[in-house]
Amino acid sequence: DTGVSQDPRHKITKRGQNVTFRCDPISEHNRLYWYRQTLGQGPEFLTYFQNEAQLEKSRLLSDRFSAERPKGSFSTLEIQRTEQGDSAMYLCASSSRGTTAADTQYFGPGTRLTVL
Amino acid sequence: GEDVEQSLFLSVREGDSSVINCTYTDSSSTYLYWYKQEPGAGLQLLTYIFSNMDMKQDQRLTVLLNKKDKHLSLRIADTQTGDSAIYFCAERERSNYQLIWGAGTKLIIKP
Numbered sequence: 001d002t003g004v005s006q007d008p009r010h011k012i013t014k015r016g017q018n019v020t021f022r023c024d025p026i027s028e029h030n031r032l033y034w035y036r037q038t039l040g041q042g043p044e045f046l047t048y049f050q051n052e053a054q055l056e057k058s059r060l061l062s063d064r065f066s067a068e069r070p071k072g073s074f075s076t077l078e079i080q081r082t083e084q085g086d087s088a089m090y091l092c093a094s095s096s097r098g099t100t101a102a103d104t105q106y107f108g109p110g111t112r113l114t115v116l
Numbered sequence: 117g118e119d120v121e122q123s124l125f126l127s128v129r130e131g132d133s134s135v136i137n138c139t140y141t142d143s144s145s146t147y148l149y150w151y152k153q154e155p156g157a158g159l160q161l162l163t164y165i166f167s168n169m170d171m172k173q174d175q176r177l178t179v180l181l182n183k184k185d186k187h188l189s190l191r192i193a194d195t196q197t198g199d200s201a202i203y204f205c206a207e208r209e210r211s212n213y214q215l216i217w218g219a220g221t222k223l224i225i226k227p
Contacts, residue, residue, distance in 0.1 A: 033213075041219050042217030044217070048214060058214075091159065104149070
């Protein structure tokens with residue numbers, strides 16, 4: 001079990017550029033979540049997949065944000081026309097239905113985005 | 117809407133017990149979680165408690181849940197320097213799987 005991995009770990013971009021992040025969940029975990037965390041705050045939920053289906057999206061997820069999980073394994077999060085307010089740590093987590101009723105979420109190390 | 121609140125800082129002496137508190141507003145919460153975040157590291161799950169329990173113990177960690185008051189606490193016995201981190205409380209709603217998080221409590225260990 002290699003844990004949840006995210007790539008890249010850091011991304012610096014200029015305002016207006018598009019960025020894409022990747023998350024590889026723990027193998028066989030069928031649920032995958034994206035969160036955003038800013039300094040001094042707890043994570044904020046963005047979206048959630050069960051297998052390849054995107055079941056829930058936060059109102060924080062504007063139309064500049066899109067997430068996919070095409071084969072029910074890895075996921076990508078794309079931000080178009082980045083703004084300085086998008087600067088944050090983007091966290092991915094995965095969980096497995098049926099492992100426990102608690103559906104505990106395991107987190108990756110995050111991708112830190114800085115928009116200049 | 118749902119809200120989870122925590123004190124921002126807690127300072128304790130090495131060897132003492134630390135008690136980190138959390139309050140939440142959603143009475144339909146099913147599970148409540150404690151996560152630890154060290155500098156430069158990801159969120160590490162410490163423990164969780166189901167809403168029909170009032171206590172859970174796991175080695176040095178004790179979780180207490182007062183469902184009537186919507187109050188959750190995490191007690192760390194014999195606090196060590198390696199316990200320095202930010203501790204997050206999170207609740208899961210009955211109707212979905214998203215977690216609602218507090219802002220985190222930074223635990224500072226004094227020698």
